[in-house]
Amino acid sequence: MVSEPQREGGGGATGEEPSRVLVAGCGYVGTALGELLAGQGHEVWGLRRSRMEASPFIRSIEADLAVASSLESLPGNLDFVFYTAAAGGFEEGRYKSVYVDGLSNLLEALERGGHRPRRVFFTSSTSIYAQSDGGWVDEDSPTEPGAFSGRRMLEAERLLLAGPFPATAVRLAGIYGPHRRRLIDTVRSGRAVYRDDPPHYTNRIHRDDCAGVLHHLMGLPDPDPIVLAVDSEPASQRTVMEWLATALGAPAPRAAEATDDPPRRGGSNKRCSNARLLASGYALRYPTFRDGYTPLIQALT
Numbered sequence: 001m002v003s004e005p006q007r008e009g010g011g012g013a014t015g016e017e018p019s020r021v022l023v024a025g026c027g028y029v030g031t032a033l034g035e036l037l038a039g040q041g042h043e044v045w046g047l048r049r050s051r052m053e054a055s056p057f058i059r060s061i062e063a064d065l066a067v068a069s070s071l072e073s074l075p076g077n078l079d080f081v082f083y084t085a086a087a088g089g090f091e092e093g094r095y096k097s098v099y100v101d102g103l104s105n106l107l108e109a110l111e112r113g114g115h116r117p118r119r120v121f122f123t124s125s126t127s128i129y130a131q132s133d134g135g136w137v138d139e140d141s142p143t144e145p146g147a148f149s150g151r152r153m154l155e156a157e158r159l160l161l162a163g164p165f166p167a168t169a170v171r172l173a174g175i176y177g178p179h180r181r182r183l184i185d186t187v188r189s190g191r192a193v194y195r196d197d198p199p200h201y202t203n204r205i206h207r208d209d210c211a212g213v214l215h216h217l218m219g220l221p222d223p224d225p226i227v228l229a230v231d232s233e234p235a236s237q238r239t240v241m242e243w244l245a246t247a248l249g250a251p252a253p254r255a256a257e258a259t260d261d262p263p264r265r266g267g268s269n270k271r272c273s274n275a276r277l278l279a280s281g282y283a284l285r286y287p288t289f290r291d292g293y294t295p296l297i298q299a300l301t
């Protein structure tokens with residue numbers, strides 16, 4: 001079911017050629033992207049199972065990517081497609097359904113519908129890297145995920161890149177931003193625990209840079225098939241938690257002990273490089289966790 005937005009895309013607000021864009025799985029990142037694109041004059045449809053109430057600028061499509069038959073009436077002549085659906089739970093069945101089956105269904109529906117998108121973007125994850133020595137990884141590093149989450153994501157990337165359309169997999173690190181304050185809340189409550197023997201690196205990207213990167217890549221004539229989208233400062237858990245605790249006036253976080261639960265997602269430990277992204281001309285709005293968390297903390301007071 002497609003519903004109309006309150007405002008039509010005017011076209012060419014920044015001199016860009018207006019495009020017809022589908023955001024499939026239009027949630028936290030997808031909505032930020034859709035609003036950014038609508039603001040630039042593009043015509044944007046946001047697809048998800050529940051009705052989109054949040055944005056007046058994105059046309060809402062209620063459909064289930066996991067059910068092929070619900071993708072039969074996509075808007076015509078799409079220029080760009082962004083696949084930003086998320087599993088919504090840490091279970092293999094959900095990962096397969098959303099990342100593998102859903103993507104496959106959408107690519108088939110686009111082909112069946114005679115679409116010729118200039119590019120399909122898929123938001124992948126840095127979880128496809130299993131490296132655990134704290135070293136640097138980039139787009140050319142081995143991807144040998146041990147956990148089902150990384151394996152299913154990699155399966156989806158391969159499906160995308162072997163598919164019928166020009167495509168780019170954008171490997172996002174941990175997303176934070178407005179209303180995504182889990183780490184802030186944990187530190188503020190005094191429950192923060194870090195692994196530090198050896199230092200455990202974390203990688204992240206602000207929601208607005210997720211949207212910004214996707215918009216930037218859409219404007220490139222021939223973006224790379226794989227792009228890592230992370231900020232410029234992988235930082236140890238301890239560094240981030242201690243900085244947050246100081247900024248929040250919260251109790252100091254503590255080091256993990258043998259009795260603490262092991263990490264749930266396979267325990268990889270790596271520093272993700274954004275050199276390729278920056279070389280492509282993208283300027284991060286929030287280059288470090290300090291830049292991104294400072295306004296979020298200020299908004300708390």
Ligand SMILES: NC(=O)c1ccc[n+]([C@@H]2O[C@H](COP(=O)([O-])OP(=O)(O)OC[C@H]3O[C@@H](n4cnc5c(N)ncnc54)[C@H](OP(=O)(O)O)[C@@H]3O)[C@@H](O)[C@H]2O)c1
Nearest residue numbers: 025026027028029048049050064065084085086125174175
């Ligand atoms: N969160 C992170 O830290 C992180 C890190 C790396 C990569 N990523 C990736 O980044 C992307 C964006 O993440 P996000 O945080 O924006 O996710 P999100 O807020 O959970 O949004 C995902 C959207 O997908 C929709 N969706 C889920 N299953 C669907 C289905 N079967 N059919 C149609 N729509 C469906 C959901 O809406 P309904 O439930 O209404 O359908 C929701 O609006 C995802 O691909 C995620 O895997 C996230």
